[in-house]
Amino acid sequence: MYFQLFPEEVRPATLITRDRSEIRDFAKEQGGRIVIKPLQGSGGQGVFLVDAENLGNLNQMIEAVSRDGYVVAQEYLEAAAEGDMRLFMMNGQPLRFKGRYAAFRRLRSGDDIRSNIHAGGEKAKAVVDDVALHIAEIVRPKLVEDGMFFVGLDIVGSKLMEINVFSPGGLGSARQFEGVNFAEAVIVALERKVEYMGYYKRNFNNIDMATL
Template identity: 30%
Template sequence: MNNLFIMDPLDKIQVKGDSTYSLMLEAQKRYNSVYMCTPQELFSKNGNVFGNITKLNVSKKEPYFSMIERKEIGLSYFDVIWLRKDPPFDISYIFTTYLLDLVPKKTLILNNPTAVRTANEKMIALHWSQFCPPTLVTHEIERALSWSSQQPGQVVIKPWDGNGGRGVLVSHFDDPNFRSMLELLTNNGQEYILVQRYIPEIKEGDKRIILINGDPVGWMTRIPSEKDHRGNMHVGATVASFELSARDKEICASLKDYLKNNDLLFVGIDIIGDFLTEINVTSPTGIQEINSLMNCCIEELIFNSVESKLSKT
């Protein structure tokens, strides 16, 4: 089975903690057929999609990536294409999904590029607003000020297209810097932001649950450091195990049909307290940390699911 990973450049990959690296290792072990390219290396001729593709050997030891050859290959050659480019979800990312829409359906693309394009990670959760914290989406500074003044405490301000906690601020309507924060994140009223009621349970951790075909298979909680409000590991959050609550299971069950019907096979959802905050479909992370905490192998489960899916086509 030939696997192509569309991803960030290899020199940007931190193998410790990187979920794409874990998937590549599993592909190497099973099939000895791992290829990669960046989105910028894709192009189309007469409706057929090609890329300047690098074949790799992937190892658990240094050198982690060894280039075998690099050449132009049509994407129809591959059995599975993994869309693993990290956000920002900008126009270049969107155009990558347009190119992948042209690839013949016999090639399985994970996650489905059409569904990825539709499912903005901040906005898609609002389709299940009964599970979300009170949320305002706006680019109007005065509207954000008015809404925030009606909240019982702090609020969280997020850019709509960020990832990894970048640009996420916690503040209060009475903060003299609050208007300036809104001006900064909205680019003076030109860009949309999300404003959400602050969930105090973030201090206990931001829960990440990995779903395969809509079923929860692994989970961890990311506990913010004393110096930061964000539950993101790259800013100092630590990870711990936890037991899924009845509410967690209810949220997962509510999402299952949508994820399965839209070929969103590998998804990570974020829950703080009892509230769904994000549905990550572009490049979910957490495989290595969850494997360590739960003594499991998420990437093995993912490939088992992929093989099962291919056997039915």
């Protein structure tokens, strides 16, 4: 749901609900083609493509997805056929180390609509272009404001599909394609944060902020 707090220009039309009629109306608004998935899901589990051919089974799909909570319904992005990009952000900036961006692509396997690795998707080298960097710049202020130190952006075409804030996995995959140990940059940044916190406590802990 954190994803919904970002500008509409970078995210697909999204509905979060447990109401079947709302999801059905949303599907009609989107031309009968949407994707539904569980709000608490991960790894591509419980993801369904709804289109005109299976609209009659929508209720059954909603039942399956809503067993553990709310349903996320999103407009279907045609660019999803080409997979997605996981771009890592650190301290509000695309993570770049030794001239390389920490990113990789996930491609679909066969006819499966999911590109998640756990669902059989394949990994590939990513090209971090101006579109991806523009998306990163748009979400940067909110990430910094909320203290989101390390996150993973899932980008499809010109849209942001998800922001992974609890388990932004795949840094090893980025290393695999870029030949750079990005974990080193993350550790150095964490050490710097700890050092700054210690310096602040030693030098400013006794200052009365009300007098400043």
